[in-house]
């Protein structure tokens with residue numbers, strides 16, 4: 001696989017630090033599994049499962065290992081579906097590594113999702129999580145993990161009968177209790193998966209939108225350090241949630257910038273950018289993006 005190819009994002013980038021992020025999807029039961037992080041980086045946030053790629057380890061092996069360590073789910077390599085890469089780049093200095101987070105979904109696994117020292121598993125409604133959230137649509141306040149569906153007794157393999165599981169009672173993903181950029185790319189990824197699933201096996205290569213220019217996303221350099229920005233968001237739906245025509249062979253690209261560092265709570269004043277690029281089945285690298293567009297998109301606004 002090409003996951004370990006070098007990514008040349010911009011000349012100032014010296015090093016990449018590789019991470020993985022796996023999102024288990026139970027399509028038959030219309031649900032998504034996330035972990036509530038109990039310790040370390042991202043503590044108190046929901047996220048997919050993942051961690052650092054160890055030396056001499058492939059990205060996919062790391063993704064499988066981390067998923068197992070944090071959730072006890074067992075996945076075989078062919079079941080891993082590579083969806084994209086998040087690149088978190090500091091532009092505050094030239095030495096900090098780019099966080100290169102390889103995003104996978106998985107739809108079949110063995111074992112039972114189980115709470116570990118690092119993550120507590122929680123199921124969320126897939127269909128309720130497709131819309132890009134705004135503060136007004138988000139839950140006000142935090143969803144305490146105890147009020148969410150946490151299961152350690154689910155069937156080993158996702159069952160086929162959606163009528164028996166109460167999945168319709170599950171809440172939407174609490175995007176405002178995740179890393180800030182997740183609320184931008186994760187609904188788009190989920191819509192992408194659902195759309196491919198509805199189209200059947202021929203979906204590969206059918207997505208996606210062509211790259212578009214930046215939306216009017218509100219530069220506001222003076223905004224608070226914890227404010228975040230979406231410079232460009234391109235997806236298979238327009239602002240009204242309408243499905244746009246699909247164009248074969250085009251890729252789904254968006255660029256997200258945010259300030260405050262990767263840990264928004266730290267408010268360290270750093271300035272970071274995220275490019276994420278998704279193809280229908282595997283990632284496609286950011287150098288597909290016209291070079292001249294990079295600097296032009298360094299504008300600031302707030303996440304919706």
Ligand SMILES: Nc1nc2c([nH]c(=O)n2[C@H]2C[C@H](O)[C@@H](COP(=O)(O)OP(=O)(O)OP(=O)(O)O)O2)c(=O)[nH]1
Nearest residue numbers: 019020021040041042049050051052101179182262
């Ligand atoms: N969406 C998103 N995910 C992030 C961000 N930063 C970040 O580390 N992640 C993901 C990548 C990994 O899946 C996870 C962090 O992994 P980790 O620090 O727990 O790594 P690890 O398990 O190897 O660490 P450890 O047990 O050795 O302490 O969080 C971010 O800004 N946005």
